[in-house]
Amino acid sequence: MKKRAAQPDARAVHRAESPWRQARRRFFAGRQGPLGLAIIGVIFAFILIGPIFAPFNYSDIPNPSEDVFLGRGPSFEHIFGETAQLQLDVYTLVVNGGRSSLLIGFVSAIGSIAIGTLIGIVAGYFGGRLDSFLMRLTDVFLAIPSLFVIIVGARILSALGGTGLQTIVIVFVVFGWMGIARLVRGQVLALREMEFIEAARALGVRPIRIALRHVLPNAIGPVVVSFPFAVGGAIIGEAFISYLGFGVSALTPTWGNMLTNAEDFLLQGNWWWLFFPGLFIVMTSLSVNMIGDALRDSLEPEGRRS
Amino acid sequence: MIKRGTPLLQVRDLAISFRTSRGLLRVVDGVSFDLAAGECLAVVGESGSGKTVSALALISLLSRRQSVIEGSVKFKGKELVGLSEDALRPIRGGGIGVIFQEPLSALNPVTTIGEQISEVIVAHRKLSWREAKKLAIGYLEQVEISQPDQRVRQFPHELSGGMRQRAMIAMALAGEPSMIIADEPTTALDVTIQAQVLEVLRRTTTERGAALLLITHDLGVVAETADRIAVMYAGQIVETGNAADVLRTPASPYTRDLITSIPSFAARGRKLATIKGMVPSPADFPSGCRFAPRCRYAIAACTTATPPLAPVGKSRLVRCIRAKDVVSGAARRAR
Numbered sequence: 001m002k003k004r005a006a007q008p009d010a011r012a013v014h015r016a017e018s019p020w021r022q023a024r025r026r027f028f029a030g031r032q033g034p035l036g037l038a039i040i041g042v043i044f045a046f047i048l049i050g051p052i053f054a055p056f057n058y059s060d061i062p063n064p065s066e067d068v069f070l071g072r073g074p075s076f077e078h079i080f081g082e083t084a085q086l087q088l089d090v091y092t093l094v095v096n097g098g099r100s101s102l103l104i105g106f107v108s109a110i111g112s113i114a115i116g117t118l119i120g121i122v123a124g125y126f127g128g129r130l131d132s133f134l135m136r137l138t139d140v141f142l143a144i145p146s147l148f149v150i151i152v153g154a155r156i157l158s159a160l161g162g163t164g165l166q167t168i169v170i171v172f173v174v175f176g177w178m179g180i181a182r183l184v185r186g187q188v189l190a191l192r193e194m195e196f197i198e199a200a201r202a203l204g205v206r207p208i209r210i211a212l213r214h215v216l217p218n219a220i221g222p223v224v225v226s227f228p229f230a231v232g233g234a235i236i237g238e239a240f241i242s243y244l245g246f247g248v249s250a251l252t253p254t255w256g257n258m259l260t261n262a263e264d265f266l267l268q269g270n271w272w273w274l275f276f277p278g279l280f281i282v283m284t285s286l287s288v289n290m291i292g293d294a295l296r297d298s299l300e301p302e303g304r305r306s
Numbered sequence: 307m308i309k310r311g312t313p314l315l316q317v318r319d320l321a322i323s324f325r326t327s328r329g330l331l332r333v334v335d336g337v338s339f340d341l342a343a344g345e346c347l348a349v350v351g352e353s354g355s356g357k358t359v360s361a362l363a364l365i366s367l368l369s370r371r372q373s374v375i376e377g378s379v380k381f382k383g384k385e386l387v388g389l390s391e392d393a394l395r396p397i398r399g400g401g402i403g404v405i406f407q408e409p410l411s412a413l414n415p416v417t418t419i420g421e422q423i424s425e426v427i428v429a430h431r432k433l434s435w436r437e438a439k440k441l442a443i444g445y446l447e448q449v450e451i452s453q454p455d456q457r458v459r460q461f462p463h464e465l466s467g468g469m470r471q472r473a474m475i476a477m478a479l480a481g482e483p484s485m486i487i488a489d490e491p492t493t494a495l496d497v498t499i500q501a502q503v504l505e506v507l508r509r510t511t512t513e514r515g516a517a518l519l520l521i522t523h524d525l526g527v528v529a530e531t532a533d534r535i536a537v538m539y540a541g542q543i544v545e546t547g548n549a550a551d552v553l554r555t556p557a558s559p560y561t562r563d564l565i566t567s568i569p570s571f572a573a574r575g576r577k578l579a580t581i582k583g584m585v586p587s588p589a590d591f592p593s594g595c596r597f598a599p600r601c602r603y604a605i606a607a608c609t610t611a612t613p614p615l616a617p618v619g620k621s622r623l624v625r626c627i628r629a630k631d632v633v634s635g636a637a638r639r640a641r
Contacts, residue, residue, distance in 0.1 A: 018461055019416045128371075195411040202367055202406075203426045203477060204399030207391075213425070217416045 026298035033294030036228075039287035043280065047102065050095035074272055081272030083262070090258075094276050097253040100165055102284070104238045104254065107169050109230035112176030117216075117223055119177065120184025125192060125211045135185070138178045146175045150237075151246045164248035168241065172234050180226060187219035194218075221299040228292035232285040239281050255281050312383065313340035314485055314517050315364070320377040320387075322356070322363050322541075324588075330374060333588040334360050334541040336615075337377070343484065346508070346518040348532035348549060350525065350564070354585040356541040357521050361487050364519075365398050366391075381485070400430035403478030405507070407490040409470035413462035419446070419473045420458025426480040445476040449506050468499035475507055485517040492527060504531055525568055529553055537561045540585055540596040543615060547622035557624040557633050559603045595626070603628045 027033045074081045080090035123134040150171050157167040191197060192215070200210050239256030241247040248254045255277040262273040322334040334356040341347050349357045362368055363375050365386060379386040381401060386394065398404075406412035414422060423445055424438035433441070439458065446454035449472040462470055471491060478486055491507060492500040508531050511518045520532060528535055532549040537560065545558035556562040566579045573579070583600045586592060592599055594609035601608065607627060618624045618633070626632065 018418075019463075195406055195408060196414045198367065199404070199406055199412040199474075199477070200414070200422075200425070202365065202398055202404040203481060204395045204397070204429045205425055206395070206429065209425065209429075213417065213421075214414050218414070 023298045027294055030294050030297060032290045033298070036287040036290030036294060039283055040291070043098065043284055043287070044102070047095060047098040050091075050098075080276045081270075083258075083265075083270075083273050090272055090276050093253045093258045094255070094280060097255045097258050097277060098280060100248065100252055100254040101235050101238060101256065101281070104165060104169055104172070104248075105231040105235040105284070105288075108172035108176060108234035109227055111169065111173035113180050113223060113227055113230055115173065116177035116180025117184050119181040120186075121188055121211055121216060121219070123181070124185040124188025125207070125215055127192075131185075134181070138181050141175065141178050144175070149175060150241060151244070154241065154246050164252050168238055168247055172237060176230065176234070180223065180230075183222050183226065184219055187222060188215055191215050191218050225292055225296045225299060228288035228295065232288040232292075235281060235288075236285055314343045314345075314382060315341040315519075316378070316380040317341075317364070318378040318380075320360060320363060320375070320379060322359055322368065323374045323376075325372055325374070328589075331588050332541070334363070337538075337541075337543055338615075339536055339543065339546060341485065341517045341519060343517055344512065344515045345534065346511070346520060346532045347534045347536060348520045348522055348528040349536050349538060350522060350528055351538035352523060352564075352585050354540075354587070355538040357538045358489055360538070361489060361519060361521050364487065365402050365404070366394055367398075367404075396430065399426050399478075399481035399483065401483055401485065403481055403483035403486045405471075405474050405478045405486065405488040405491050408494050409467065409474045410462060410494075412474055413470060415462055418459055418461055419465070419476075423458070423473070423477050423480045426477050430481040442476070442480070445480050446473065448479065448510055449473070449476045450502075451476075467495055468503055471495060471499075471503050472506060475503070475510065479510055479514075482514070483516060484514075485519065486511055487519045487521070489521045490523070491520070492524070493522075500527070501530075507531075525553065525565060537564070540591055541588060542596065542625060543623075544597065544625045545623065546615075551622065555633055557618045557622060557629040558597075558626045559601045559628070559632050560597045562632055563602075603632060 072078065072082045072087070078089050078091065080094060082089060083093070119134050119138070123131040153171045153174075154167055157170065197210060197214055200214050201207075205214075235255070238247055238254060239259065242254055242256030243259045245260055248257050250257055250260065258277050259274060262270070262277075266274055317340070318338045320334060320337040321332060323330040323332045325331075337356075337360050339347065349361065351357045359368065363373075364379050364381075366375060366389065368375065375387055377387060381397060384397075386397065389397075413419070420439055420442045423442035424435060427433055427438040427441055428435060431438075442458050443454045446457055451457050451469055451472050457465070457469075457473075462473070465473060471494070475491075478488075486507075488507060492503055495503060504527060507518070518531075520527070522528060528549055534547065535549040535552045536543050536546040537552070537558065538544065539560050545552060545556065545561045552561060553565060556565055560581075563579070563581045567581060569578055581600055586596065586599075592609065594611055595601070595604070595613050598604040598608040603626075605628065613625050613627045615623045615625045616629070618629045
């Protein structure tokens, strides 16, 4: 790309923006997208910088000698308060748990979307028996009650020695690609009939290249849009399963598993145990959803066709 | 190598059927023609006459699941009907280039013009992407696009309609094919641009000695560009011959009606001549001559048997039992 010269070049052709650049401009021109990015940015910063200010190891029991069963509210020493029972520092748990939760969210989303996109493109573009097979496979995966499988799968995998994080990511990826696969296949089926695909075929371009350079970039909009939603879904999913006690073991704190016993003490006034991890879950999922909506608005008006 | 006298493209008894819920439906029947190197053949007909389908079938661009192609298409002596996709790939673009009717939808909206041209170069020649990108500028120059070095980096929506079609021609040329199929290349363009684009198409193909198969419904385009003409009606060729001769003295009633339905200054003030009725759908082609129900010359014998494509005069084939009467312009059907 040339830099725009101060003196307009008489010979210069007026250059409009590429479709991608247009989408980016629209994304940043809106309110939702930048705000969502700002919130998730603050959360990331908190998780990355936070541990420096955390005086305790998350497995430490800071006040072992004191005979206090209930937790204690926010104080100077424990700004998010302490949990009941083991009296762990909630701030330390939130900071460390955030790393695990975001890791689960992003890795599961990347994994399931990569698999879903690949299966969708192969099924849609190459069609025929391969398509039938892949779509029946998708149906089978969709027909399995995923919550049941996730719980059983997580237990089996953790019995096989998974320490927790990998286990839940694997389960989320294996049972998370079907929606994307169907979405992408639908896009590809529509695109396959487009004239520019036929033109590329008519001029001898290889099928692999057509799939990657002509079909994929035109089908990618919905995939990009679904990414933040998938991140949010995985984080909430982890919280839900861990809360039920089937997810990540308490040795590795996550925003979800630190809630496990929190509600028992809510009535005794221990609101901070539930509130701070809950706040982070809500803010994260809110921000990724805002980003997702903003992406949809900026990609969809003409993302696929001029 | 082509032997002298052997045409570049030899099509014999091409028949195309579509699979429908009620079985095979034959939409194109018995199409035969030759195309010599450097020659321009125009295939003319109304919408639904089978001209586009026939052209796409030459390089098996029709869906294999939905259609059946029969007959023989020999390109440089090599049979193309029945070839696998892999075997067809070097011929598509490298031997026979294709230009589509609507350049905006035939160009990928999210890829630059330069990349789309380079992609065809890389597909057919052993060149790196860097070399291909440089060559792409040259092709844009050949099709008379201004500032080609900057245009290569533009996206289709940044170009005007005429420029898009020029870019499409550049893509078709990029594989250096010895024949180009142009499917209504000027239909989507303004009249003023049409002539320019047609000129570019004719010049670039002539310079290379490439043959041009021009599909059109515009007889003005034919008169300007084509050496020979094949008129199609309802999936069959009804008349073929030297373009100037056919346009001057049509021997098939259909060709004759087509020509008289062109608006002209001479006929100003009078009602525009039209051909009554519509092209029949392939599901109910009439028996006998398919044009008979709309034909002003039709006699009882026309509906009994399909007339053969018979020679009339020198180098002219006509599918009409009354061709001589049509030429003499006499003896219209009495009513």
